[in-house]
Amino acid sequence: MLGNDFKGRDASYVSRLNKIEVLKLIRESEQISRADIVKRMGLSAPTVTRIVEGLIGDKLVVMTGKGDSTGGRRPKLLRFDGTNDYVIGIDLGSTSIRAAISDLEGNFITEIEMPTDLESGFEKVCLQVAQVIGKLINRFKLDEGKILGVGLAVAGLIKFENGLIEYSPVFDWRNVNLRTELSRHIALPIFYDNVTRVTALGELVHGVGKEHRNFICVNAGYGIGAGIIINGAPFYGSHGFSGEFGHLIVDNKNEYIGKGGLRGSLESLASGYGIAETAKRRVSVHESSKILDKVKGKLEEITAKTVVDCAKEKDSLAIEIFNEAMDYWGIGLDALIKLFDPEVIVISGGLINSGEIFFERLRENILKNDFKQVKNEVQILPSSFGDDATLTGALSLVISKVLQFETKF
Known part of the structure; x- marks a missing residue:
C-alpha cells in the first residue's frame, strides 16, 4: 500500500503513485475487479473507486463485463485499454x-x-x-x-x-x-x-521486463552500448551517461583508436565498425583470405557481415578476427555480470544477425571468465523485437511517460 509508505509526502504525490500502481496492476491483469484491486493494493475501497473512475475518464481503462459471484452481486471487471490514443x-x-x-x-x-x-x-x-x-x-x-x-x-x-x-x-x-x-x-x-537505454525501456515495457526486474540490454551493432534496468527502472547515473559500455578498455596494448577517441576499447575492436576496420587493416597481408573477394576487391566495402560470412566458410583470417572480437565481448559482458548481477542480458543490433555462431561464442567466452565460487548463470538472449528493438523502445519512451502520468492527455 503506497499511501502508508509515504506519510511525509505531499498528498498529490501519494495520489499519483497510487494511480500509477493501480494502472500497472490493471495492465498486468487480463481483467480484474475493484475488490481484487483493494485486496492486492491494500488501498481503501473509496480510494480505488476514485482512481478507477479517473482512469476510465482518461480512457485508459474500460469495463469488460462481470466476474463470478462469491455470494453477493457479481463484480464488474476492468481491463487496460490502450487503443484510444x-x-x-x-x-x-x-x-x-x-x-x-x-x-x-x-x-x-x-x-x-x-x-x-x-x-x-x-x-x-x-x-x-x-x-x-x-x-x-x-x-x-x-x-x-x-x-x-x-x-x-x-x-x-x-x-x-x-x-x-x-x-x-x-x-x-x-x-x-x-x-x-x-x-x-x-x-x-x-x-x-x-x-541503448531506449531499447532497454522497450524490453521493460513490452519484453523481458514482464518477467525480470534486473536486466541489461546491450547493443551489438555499428557501435556498442548498454541500457541498464535496476529494480524495474532505467539506471542513468549522476549525469545520464551510464551504459557507455563500448568505451570499456579491453586491450590496453592495442594501437587502434576507435571513433570514441579511445585506444583498445570494446567498441573499437568488437563492434560492427571495429570488426570491419580490423579486417581492412589485416586483409592486405593475407592474400589467401576470401574477404576481399567477397567485396570484389573494394576494401571500403568490407563490413562485419563480410567477416562473419567468410568465417562461416572457414576462412582462416575471418575466423581469427571473429574469434578475437568474441574474446573481447566475453571480457566486456563478464564485467557487466560481475558489476550488476543481472538476471538476463538481452542483445540487440546487427551482430545478432550472425546467427547462433555469435551466441555460442559469446556464452563460451563468458564462461571462460566466470567467477567459479559464485553460482550465477545469466541468460543471454536476443532482443524480443529483432530489427524493431530500437523503434519499439522509442515508442515505449512515450508510453512509459503516459503510464507514469508524466505527459498530459
Missing part, C-alpha cells in the same frame, strides 16, 4: 530515420523510413524528423490531438537534467538540444534518450 517513435540513425505510430499497447499502426541527410548537419536532420512525423500523421489521417508525444532514440551522451546532447560521435554533434530545435517545427511533447 497514440504515440510516435523514431529510430534516429545515421543512415536512415525510421518512424512509427503505435497505440498505447505498442501495436504498430503504420511506419515510414527515409535516408538521413547526415552531411547537411543538425538543423537539417531535425527538419527531416519533423517531415517524417508530418508524413506519418497524414498517412494515417490522424487527429493530432490524439497523439500524446514523440519519442526518439539517439546515439550519444545525453545529459539527463536538460536533454543536452553533449556528444554524438555517429552524428558528430556537440552540445545540441534536440527538443529545442524540434519544437520549432512540431507542437507535440518530445522525449528522447540514448539509443
Whole structure:
C-alpha cells in the first residue's frame, strides 16, 4: 500500500503513485475487479473507486463485463485499454530515420523510413524528423490531438537534467538540444534518450521486463552500448551517461583508436565498425583470405557481415578476427555480470544477425571468465523485437511517460 509508505509526502504525490500502481496492476491483469484491486493494493475501497473512475475518464481503462459471484452481486471487471490514443517513435540513425505510430499497447499502426541527410548537419536532420512525423500523421489521417508525444532514440551522451546532447560521435554533434530545435517545427511533447537505454525501456515495457526486474540490454551493432534496468527502472547515473559500455578498455596494448577517441576499447575492436576496420587493416597481408573477394576487391566495402560470412566458410583470417572480437565481448559482458548481477542480458543490433555462431561464442567466452565460487548463470538472449528493438523502445519512451502520468492527455 503506497499511501502508508509515504506519510511525509505531499498528498498529490501519494495520489499519483497510487494511480500509477493501480494502472500497472490493471495492465498486468487480463481483467480484474475493484475488490481484487483493494485486496492486492491494500488501498481503501473509496480510494480505488476514485482512481478507477479517473482512469476510465482518461480512457485508459474500460469495463469488460462481470466476474463470478462469491455470494453477493457479481463484480464488474476492468481491463487496460490502450487503443484510444497514440504515440510516435523514431529510430534516429545515421543512415536512415525510421518512424512509427503505435497505440498505447505498442501495436504498430503504420511506419515510414527515409535516408538521413547526415552531411547537411543538425538543423537539417531535425527538419527531416519533423517531415517524417508530418508524413506519418497524414498517412494515417490522424487527429493530432490524439497523439500524446514523440519519442526518439539517439546515439550519444545525453545529459539527463536538460536533454543536452553533449556528444554524438555517429552524428558528430556537440552540445545540441534536440527538443529545442524540434519544437520549432512540431507542437507535440518530445522525449528522447540514448539509443541503448531506449531499447532497454522497450524490453521493460513490452519484453523481458514482464518477467525480470534486473536486466541489461546491450547493443551489438555499428557501435556498442548498454541500457541498464535496476529494480524495474532505467539506471542513468549522476549525469545520464551510464551504459557507455563500448568505451570499456579491453586491450590496453592495442594501437587502434576507435571513433570514441579511445585506444583498445570494446567498441573499437568488437563492434560492427571495429570488426570491419580490423579486417581492412589485416586483409592486405593475407592474400589467401576470401574477404576481399567477397567485396570484389573494394576494401571500403568490407563490413562485419563480410567477416562473419567468410568465417562461416572457414576462412582462416575471418575466423581469427571473429574469434578475437568474441574474446573481447566475453571480457566486456563478464564485467557487466560481475558489476550488476543481472538476471538476463538481452542483445540487440546487427551482430545478432550472425546467427547462433555469435551466441555460442559469446556464452563460451563468458564462461571462460566466470567467477567459479559464485553460482550465477545469466541468460543471454536476443532482443524480443529483432530489427524493431530500437523503434519499439522509442515508442515505449512515450508510453512509459503516459503510464507514469508524466505527459498530459
